[in-house]
Amino acid sequence: MGPIKRGALIVFEGCDRSGKSTQSRRLAELLKSRGIPTESLNFPDRSTDIGQVINSYLTNSKDLQDEVIHLLFSVNRWELMGKLRQKLLAGTTLIVDRYSYSGVAYSVAKGMDFDWCYAPERGLIKPDAVFYLRAVPDRLAERSEFGEERYEKVEFQSRVSAVYDRIFSNESTYWHQLDASVTADELHFLIAEIAEKLLPKVTTQPLDKL
Ligand code: DGP
Ligand code: NA
Numbered sequence: 474m475g476p477i478k479r480g481a482l483i484v485f486e487g488c489d490r491s492g493k494s495t496q497s498r499r500l501a502e503l504l505k506s507r508g509i510p511t512e513s514l515n516f517p518d519r520s521t522d523i524g525q526v527i528n529s530y531l532t533n534s535k536d537l538q539d540e541v542i543h544l545l546f547s548v549n550r551w552e553l554m555g556k557l558r559q560k561l562l563a564g565t566t567l568i569v570d571r572y573s574y575s576g577v578a579y580s581v582a583k584g585m586d587f588d589w590c591y592a593p594e595r596g597l598i599k600p601d602a603v604f605y606l607r608a609v610p611d612r613l614a615e616r617s618e619f620g621e622e623r624y625e626k627v628e629f630q631s632r633v634s635a636v637y638d639r640i641f642s643n644e645s646t647y648w649h650q651l652d653a654s655v656t657a658d659e660l661h662f663l664i665a666e667i668a669e670k671l672l673p674k675v676t677t678q679p680l681d682k683l
């Protein structure tokens with residue numbers, strides 16, 4: 474009997490307005506057009522009870538202690554894990570806009586301890602690939618809508634960017650760093666090339682944990 478094919482867990486990470494939403498949508502469209510069952514989702518999932526608290530925090534209508542909001546973001550990933558595992562094992566590839574690395578990057582950028590921030594993420598399903606869209610934060614500020622939510626400040630995004638760079642240096646085996654300043658078409662081409670090579674390999678491997 475040949476290996477059972479599961480879906481792949483593909484994550485997009487990067488600062489706010491780095492192009493993650495566009496690129497994750499385009500990759501999902503491409504995979505679907507190739508007949509690969511694919512679904513898209515993003516974290517935080519603002520539709521759950523916890524997601525609604527997170528939304529109030531992000532839109533500045535609620536203040537929470539740094540540790541409290543950190544753990545709520547993590548719980549928001551945990552509460553979706555059963556559903557994600559089920560879909561992956563049923564053969565659906567998941568394209569996820571933000572994951573545990575956002576959790577670490579945004580909290581460490583506030584001055585919190587790296588290991589403390591990573592601890593609640595341990596045990597979540599490990600992505601098969603992370604596309605890290607690396608952008609220079611003052612270029613991001615030129616893009617539309619920047620500055621509406623809590624974290625969308627150039628100075629803060631620079632610190633987030635530095636933490637992503639640190640994570641990339643530790644996780645380089647399954648992280649793919651891409652220059653987000655190239656055109657959307659170029660970026661999509663690079664991502665598609667990597668994804669198409671990677672998918673047949675990873676989907677015969679068992680799911681791993683962070
Ligand atoms: P988005 O919907 O991708 O624009 O994300 C909303 C904001 O929340 C964005 O500024 C990034 C931030 N964010 C996403 N995930 C986490 C997390 O786990 N922890 C923290 N502190 N911030 C996060
Ligand atoms: Na945002």
Ligand code: NA
Pocket residue numbers: 493494515570
């Ligand atoms: Na997004």
